Amino acid sequence: MPDETESATGLGIKFPAVRHSPWWVLTRRILVAVGILAFTVFLVYVDRKGYVDNSDPTNEISLVDAMYYTTVTLSTTGYGDIAPASQGARLVNAFVITPLRIAFLVLLIGTTIEVLASQGREMFRAARWRKRMDQHVVVVGYGTKGRSAIATLIGNGLSREDIVVVDPTSSAIQEANNDGLTVVVGDATRRDVLRRAGVAKAQQIIITTDRDDSTVLSVLNARQLNSSAYIVAAVREGDNVALVRQSGADAVVTSSDAVGRLLGLSAVSPALGSVIDDLLSYGDGLEVAERELLVPEVGKQPQQLPDQVIAVVRDQTLHRYYDPVVTQLARGDKLIVVRPAKELPWAPRPGTHNEDTADDE
Structure with a gap:
């Protein structure tokens, strides 16, 4: 069943999909089918005086007769030996049992319909995805x-x-x-x-x-x-x-x-190896990041900024922080910095509090 596995378009693209256990899907369908049968049997038996049984001279509809009529009606077999005779029974058949019959048939062929509908949805989803990509x-x-x-x-x-x-x-x-x-x-x-x-x-x-x-x-x-x-x-x-x-x-x-270099550094200096590993890891400790230059930072030296600047990108060229070319920071510069992975009260992240960047001016 299509909702049990990853959704596939048949075009070599697979999207993430909601996954359900096969037992969950099977149990749900069985319960729905049993519910429709039981409800229809209840309707027929309650209104049994509105039905006639052409094969029984007494014209009495028993619970077994109600179950029999329900199964042949919902399966669209319709032998005609038991039929609604009163106006009320016919109205119930027209407006209640007929929709239940349709629902029961859809349930019986639900897997096929689901597969076809799923393929159509996935093809549409793939087309929409291609336009958005x-x-x-x-x-x-x-x-x-x-x-x-x-x-x-x-x-x-x-x-x-x-x-x-x-x-x-x-x-x-x-x-x-x-x-x-x-x-x-x-x-x-x-x-x-x-x-x-x-x-x-x-x-x-x-x-x-x-x-x-x-x-x-x-x-x-x-x-x-x-x-x-x-x-x-x-x-x-x-x-x-x-x-x-x-x-x-x-x-x-x-x-x-x-x-190999990380292993060598860890062997020479465990602390140095830990720092390098920390810089390469995301979400905790230190991180290496690129950020915009802020307006108040224009004209300053890289060493004067709150972040630890290790490089400056100017005109798409990378300069180390000690390069004489970047002794003074200029508009358009981007900074490569070492900073705390999470913003802390004592080390707020520049550029995250609606400050103007040098490019905005």
Whole structure:
């Protein structure tokens, strides 16, 4: 039954759906069917004097006769041996039992109707989703790296509806749907799969495949479909960084090297390793963030700001805080800062209390 599994459009796209136990669905339908039968038997038996039994000379309608009439009537068999004779019985049949008959028939073929209706809904939903998908984020792979990247994006204010996951594995599809994410089913090395994910209109593309050769092909196809999207890719080996960059990635993260450096730092200095791990984790302790320059901060030195400024982005160029070029902050600058993950009374987040940014002036 369609409400027991993830909703599927048949077009390789799966949306998160409400899930019910098969026993819950079956029990609900049985109870509804029994309720309709029992209610109809009750109506017929209460008004039994308004019915005639052509096969019984006494014309007496018993409880068994009422049950028999109900089953043949609701199933539209209608042998005609028992029939409503009085005006009241005929009115009840016309305005009460007939709607109950329709409801009973819909219940009997409910699964087929549900499947057809579900497919229609999902096709309409997919069409509406394609029209809405613009400037979204495509994440290739829903493994550990993909889930962490999405958690960071959501933690920084991105809506789940603006994220599309691409993955071919059933376990990842189920996990992503359970997390409220839309999934395009397929291999990201194939261009048609990336097209279904709306890569051509995406603002950012994050590629986290398990193999570096798949990453290269995914980056090549994504870049050919979208020349302006910002593509971030993860590779296992540092030797493949240059190749992935040549394929079109704007940023490449070497997972094995990053883990190795963190292990080395933790061995040399456990405290230093803890700080680096804290900066990479979201939601607690310290975080690294980018924010706008505020109007009162224009002309100041990076060291004079309440946040710990570690870099300044000026004219799309990254400068370290000690670079002479950014000795004085100017309008249009963006700040890379280290700050508390949560706003605290003693460390309020600049720019979160309706302050004017330097770009607003």
